[in-house]
Amino acid sequence: MATQNRAIRTRRAILEAAATVFSEHGYAAAKVADILELAEVTKGALYFHFDSKEELARAVIDAQAADAPPRAAQALRTQEFVDLGMVFAHRLTHSVLLRGSLRLTGESGECELNRPSPYRDWTRQGTALLEEAAGQGELLPGTDPAETAGLVVASYAGVHMMARALDELHDLERRMSALYRHVMPGVAVPRVLAALDMAPGRGARVLAAAAGG
Known part of the structure; x- marks a missing residue:
């Protein structure tokens, strides 16, 4: 259960960091490196939850x-x-x-x-x-x-x-x-x-x- 809760928190942190970067720079100019830095996660953690920047952007849209x-x-x-x-x-x-x-x-x-x-x-x-x-x-x-x-x-x-x-x-x-x-x-x-x-x-x-x- 603790592992599952940690995964949920990590996914949410990535989503919110991505939303911040997309909001400030738009999709094309958004850099995965900036999302990683803001979310304070590794590249492996991000790609565990999302296969690509495009999938991450879709998840931000779906969160609406x-x-x-x-x-x-x-x-x-x-x-x-x-x-x-x-x-x-x-x-x-x-x-x-x-x-x-x-x-x-x-x-x-x-x-x-x-x-x-x-x-x-x-x-x-x-x-x-x-x-x-x-x-x-x-x-x-x-x-x-x-x-x-x-x-x-x-x-x-x-x-x-x-x-x-x-x-x-x-x-x-x-x-x-x-x-x-x-x-x-x-x-x-x-x-x-x-x-x-x-x-x-x-x-x-x-x-x-x-x-x-």
């Missing part, structure tokens, strides 16, 4: 979904739709794995890392919530759930890219709050819109409530 907290159910499905983004924005400012994952999914290059997968997952989740919201009478007539979810995901990616370029990821939650406050009036009926919490800090509040805090 694997580390996601359980969805906190809300009476309004439109609130859950907003919460998806606000919780992610909060986690992104605190998780190097998410930052590395998002840097990789936003890049293009010769190496195939299944980069579209997270975007498709986010869009599917958002579409499903908005379809439920439509069934509960929360959406304005003519609102297309798939179109709206896709637009928000694309906008989210652009907002994140700009915040990272300006070295202002610490401000991401406020930027995402602004995005939802501009988008949701064209999506939710007035009575629902008035009830939505889209303020900065919403992500932290949802996670705290889910944890019983």
Whole structure:
């Protein structure tokens, strides 16, 4: 058991070190030597867990979904739709794995890392919530759930890219709050819109409530 726990800790240390290096330098410029130094492991330990730099990058991308907290159910499905983004924005400012994952999914290059997968997952989740919201009478007539979810995901990616370029990821939650406050009036009926919490800090509040805090 002790050996197994040590292996789990080593794998996590390698993943977090890789995410840090990928986040700072991108996939092509990332050096395995830098990952080894940051993780404080040997090359043999790294290749015991991951066959290549490409496999390690895929594992960082996959961690985006694997580390996601359980969805906190809300009476309004439109609130859950907003919460998806606000919780992610909060986690992104605190998780190097998410930052590395998002840097990789936003890049293009010769190496195939299944980069579209997270975007498709986010869009599917958002579409499903908005379809439920439509069934509960929360959406304005003519609102297309798939179109709206896709637009928000694309906008989210652009907002994140700009915040990272300006070295202002610490401000991401406020930027995402602004995005939802501009988008949701064209999506939710007035009575629902008035009830939505889209303020900065919403992500932290949802996670705290889910944890019983």
